[in-house]
Amino acid sequence: MKNEALLKLIQTKPEKAFSKLYKVFPDVKKYVLANSGSKMEAEDIFQDGLIILYKKVNQKEFQLSGSLEGFLYHICKFCWNNEIRKKEKEHKLEKSDFELEVDLEELIQKENQLKQVENILDKLGEKCKEIIRLFYHKAMSMSQIAKKLDYRNEKTAKTQKYKCLERARNKVLEINNL
Amino acid sequence: MRKELELIEKIENYLLGKMDPKAKAEFEKEIQNNPDLAQKVNAQSKIVDALQNMVLKGKVKKGRTQYKLKKIGLKVLIGIGIAGAITTGIFVMNNQDEKSNNQEIQKSNYQNVLKEADGGEFETELDNQIFIINNSQDTVVETEDGMVIYIPANTFDVEGNYELLVKEAIQADDIMKAGLQTFDQEGNLLETGGMFRIEGIKNNQILSMNKGKEFTVNVPTNNKKGGMSLYDGVRNKKGNIEWANPKEIENILTPVDILTLDFYPPNYEDSLNAWGKSTDKKYRDSLYYSFAGFCDQGNGADQFVSNNLDLDLGLNDSMMSAAKVQRTPMQGWKNRPFMEYEANPNYNITYTLYTDYTFEINVGVREGDRTKNRIINVQTQGGAEIMMDMNTATKNPPYYVNQYTFSVANVERIKIYGYYPMGTIMNNPSADLNSVPEQQLTEIVIPQVEIGMADTAMVADTYCNVLDPSKVKAIWNRKFNKTNLATKEFEERMKYIHTSCSPNIIDAYVNGLEKNLWECDSIAYAVSGNSKFEEFKNRKDGKVKLNSKAQQKFQAYFEKKSSAYQEEAKEIRANYYKKHQELREQFRSAQNKNEQENVTQLYQQMEQETQYMLRNIKPTPPQSYTVSVPSPGWKNIDQKVREKVWARESGTVTDGFNTVTLSFSSQTFTINNREQFDRIKFYMLPQEINSYIRVNEKEGKWTYKTNDDMKYDLVVIAYDDQGNIFSYQEKVVREGKNISMKKDNIKNLKRSLNNTDIKNEVDFIHSDLANLKRERKFIDDALFRGKVQNVIFANCLAGEDGGPNLFGAEEIKDEELW
CATH class of the missing domain: 1.10.10 (Arc Repressor Mutant, subunit A)
Structure with missing residues (x-):
């Protein structure tokens, strides 16, 4: 599916877009497994990634250069690296200069806070x-x-x-x- | 309402945008001035965000379910609203850790409904999974244990939403826990594939289903069995469930991604693993598929065998006019295990020779690092037959070289029977046979008989009922996803399709994609007679739904592709052999050239040495008056000296005018670790003349009668079929010795011998080295393919009369082949 169509779909019928984007999951799983993660963690990271993607895409200033799938993979990778950093408790702060990644980190942080709130609600x-x-x-x-x-x-x-x-x-x- | 609750209401209105602009501005101001309030607003806004997030997560989960459903081929059902599923993960599933009162109320609500309906409380250990279903839509839900339930719209006679209650006991421990028993009403014990209860509930009432409506339930299993039926649970007086009204299950097969299945012949992968071969799927595929068209005659490989057996002994025209080689398969060869060496020959090769002479045959048989008991027959046309028993010969060192000298008069043809994995024949050039000293016999290499290739020729007219890999390749791709072939059930059958020795069995399945698997089984059974297929048939495995139009397309695709793959594989094989043959021919012409050079070289050498011996001879002084002189004297000396030089014979030659004294001493050399080298080139370079002597090996020794008037430098070059090269050089050798070779490389060797007379020899050695290595690899490849062939075609190859396998029934180890 072409990027624009998928972009539109994610804004209008996210679950449909999610199901299409799930094809990125095997790659993410591979990445997570290769980096000391489990299948469960891969699934979690991927779902987080989808949500972050959704939020990112719905930001007004959002502009996409590559493919949406590639972007999703990038986000998931980033999320997992973040997770590992957290696990290792080594706050190396390898913050890159890319605006995108700084931005992503904010989103991830926010997401983590929301997760706590969800737990409370649950x-x-x-x-x-x-x-x-x-x-x-x-x-x-x-x-x-x-x-x-x-x-x-x-x-x-x-x-x-x-x-x-x-x-x-x-x-x-x-x-x-x- | 309490004050705090009112504040919460106010914040909620603010967050949901329900305040009018004026109130909003005021409230915002208040927030700015009151940090406590600001915190509360922040906290509450997070709650709203989180609630939105949960919706989003529900959508992600839904996306996942749809993705999974798509993957298992339920594509038709996609896009149907899954009303309840959005929230199941959050609100509906019972949380075991949490024992809040509310939850208990909720649980007991449903429990009460069931209690009322059942007249008691049963199976309370099993969780009630609740899904909110919109009755106007088709819906798919997935339960905790992975049951997928498809609920069509209007299954119940209700408006709007209803709750779907599911209890499942799929896992054995759940069944035990719930105390469900597995007896039918007659008290027979049943084997269960899982039990479940599905109820529609609205307003605490159990709903009854509309007529003609049914759920489609997909129950996961790791071990699918035939003959399973669906029973209704009937509660007896004790409240235990007895199972009644068995209904045979329409056995719908679940397709998986076909590439996750294993269609290789049994033992193929295990064998490759055991041989330490790459686990790369691409490699394994290409190796397996390279056997496509195996049983087909007249392909490139077959041709190659006959071309190749048109053996050219490497005798060039100057040595032997029109050396002619024929191949005649011997009677009964087809039934012989291919690799077995027996007195019975496999090929009959005829060489036509035109001269009568005495010659020596030196057969060196490559033995790896040991020898085996083998017999090679050498027969002459005249009826004289010489048996060479390798076993007796190998008692003499060096163990791998066997030398036999025999004389036959009036030889016209020599017949050589048997196999020559690696062999050399010493022969002498025909041109001046009688004048060539014994040790100057030219070495001729008999090219290897193409062991691996003969397989194709051999099976051509024998029993070859194998499943052609091209057929496997044609189905083992994603085109056949979502068909009967992309199922675990078919994967099981593949094992027996490979081993049934019935090449067309697979067609029964490919041509019957719209049929039930068990129907194809019964054809397969009829075709092959293999009772395993009857067993399969009795399992009553069903099918993946497919329409007949699609079936036709698949069939056409299969036919087209499998023959294309066959052609492709045959072409690749033919090219491989062709390429090898080309390289081999290139080498042979280099070899021929070298042989010729060697003959010329020998004459040059002898002539130069003769001239050297005559260097001090003065011509007869000229006469001052005319006298008729019958002949010039020194020429006589020349002739005699030349003869002695050729014969390496000491003595004095005189014509009464001049005298030449010749003195030769025999020097004998041996080489340390002789067996480690495949080829040894031994040169003596007299310093006094621009030439060299090539000394041949005899019984592990290199012996030459050196001329005492000259100083000789020594160059020895040895190499093996792994590409290793060794050398030894010494200036002015005076006496024979045992030589230890040193590791060298061709570049270095070329450099160090660039200014010597054996420069050309080194060039030839270089190409011989490459050839040896290539031939070695060719044989290794062929042997490997032989082993693989034996694994993948298992018992489906045999002689016409059902004799042993090509390579013997058991796997053959390398050392047995050699």
Whole structure:
């Protein structure tokens, strides 16, 4: 698939684009395995890479010189090198001068923070998860949610949602202050 | 609502852009002035970001599932909404570590539904996997254990979403854990390939399926068995499940990437590994495919054999007019193990000679580092037959050279029977046979009989029912992905297709791509009679779905490609042999030239030596008056001196006017570690004249009668078929000795001998060295190919009457071949 088409696809139907971009995975796996990683880690890195690619592509100033696949591979490689550096705890800071890589590093950092937050959300109770999911992912109104989840009224559901958010937020604040 | 919750609401509105501009500006100002608030906003915005990220991750997972599904060939189903799957990873799957109350409620919700339906709680050890499914769409879900379930739209009679509950016990420990038993209603024990329960649930009610709708379930297994059926679980009074209503499983095969399968003949890779050959797939492919067209007659290789057996002994026309060589296969040769050396000859080669003379044959047989008991027959046309038993001969050092001297009168032809892996014949040039001293016999190399190549000629009209590698090459490529051939099931069959000695078995499968594998099995069984295929048939393996139009295309492709690959391989082989033959001919002409030079050289040498001996002879003084003188005297001396020089005979020659005294002493040399060299060139260079003597080896010794009037320099050059070269040089040798050769190289040798009379000899040695090395490699390659051939065609090669294999039934070790 041509770059432009794939670029458009990633912006409109990301999952479809992701499935196409998955063909890069074997190469990434090879790279990770060759650099003391496991298959699981390869899969994780690749999924991270896809997300970073997605975000990068959706940045306004984004411009692509090579192929999207090549770019994805580059990102994954970069992510894995980053991971290794982290593992080895040797902050060698081999920061290259490439604007792109500095940029990528920021994205990776942000991504890692988000992962922590996701962990926090994942550890919320099922009820919390469901209410947040329906609101944020399914874009259901609070009154619909109240009905679906058998809350007395919209207000109770709302309060419940904010309680859940509060719990999560406090945990985020905790790690932010660490 | 508490104050803090109100703040959260406010921040949420801000983050979701639900504030009006005025309120927004104010709030932003507040944030700037209140670091505590700023932190809270930051934290909450991270939560929103993370929630978005989770959606994205769901999409990544979905992308992955689609990619995997595509890879296993379920392409049709792609692009169908997987409603529940987006969030399964995050919200739906039960998290074992977390025992929050909410989760328990959720779990027990479904558990209650099941409890109500089952009239009790069962299999609680198995997790309920819940997928939210949109009833209006076709959906594919993948469970934790890798079951792939395809759920068509409108499977249930509900509006919008419903929950799909899956319990699975695919792994043995899950089955045990859940206490599921494997008896049918008659109490027969069943062998399970996995159990699963699928329910549609909406509003805590178990849904029933619409008529005509069905799930398609793909249950992973490592060990697929025939005769598996799908049973319905029926709960008995005790609440245990008994299995009823067996329904035969339509055995759909799952194609994989064909390049991940192994279609090589059994033992091929193991053998290559054992021989330490490269593991590179490209190399292994090309080696295997190079045997394409093996059984086909009249190809380049076959031609090559006959060309090549048109042996040219290297005797040039000046030595022997019209040396003619014929090859006649001997009776019964086809049935003989190819590499076995027996008294029975494989070829009958006839050389026509035109002179009657006494000659010596010196056969040096390359033995690696040891000798074997072999017999070579040398027969003359006149009926005289000389047996040369290598075994008795090898008792004399050096062990690899055997010398026999025999005389035959009125020889017209010599017949040589048998094999000559490497051989030399000493012969003398015909021109002046009687005047050539014994040790000056010219060396002639008999080229090797093409061991490896004869295989093709040999199988040409014998039993050759092998699966041609071209056919394997034609199917073993991605074109055949998503067909019956790209399945683990077919891979198993390939082993037996290789070893069934039935070349067309494979066609049964290629021509039946739209059929079930078991149907092809039954044809294969009929064609080959190999009961293994009956076994396969009984497994009832199905097929990969394919329409008949595609089938025709595949068939055409297969036919076209397999014959193209055959031609290609044949051409490559023919070129290889042709190239070798060309190089060999080039070398032969260099060799012929060298032989001629050697003859000329010998005459020159003898003449120069004679002239040297006559250097002090004064001509008869001229007469002052006319007298008739019958003959000039010194010429007589000349003749006699010349004879003695040729014969290396001491004595005094006089014509009564002049006297010449000749004195010769015999010097004998030996060479240390003689057996390490394939060729030894031994030269003596008299300082007094511009010439040299080439001394030949006799019984491991180099003996020459040197002229006491002259000083000789010594040059010995030795080399082997690995390209190693050794030399020895000495100025003015006075007596024979044992020589130790020193490692040298051709460049250095050329330089150091550039100004001597044997300059041309060194040039020839250079090409002989290359030739020897090349011939060695050619034989090694041929032997290797012989071994490979034996592995890949296994038992499918034999003589017409079902005799032994070409190379014997077992693998043959190198030392047995040599």
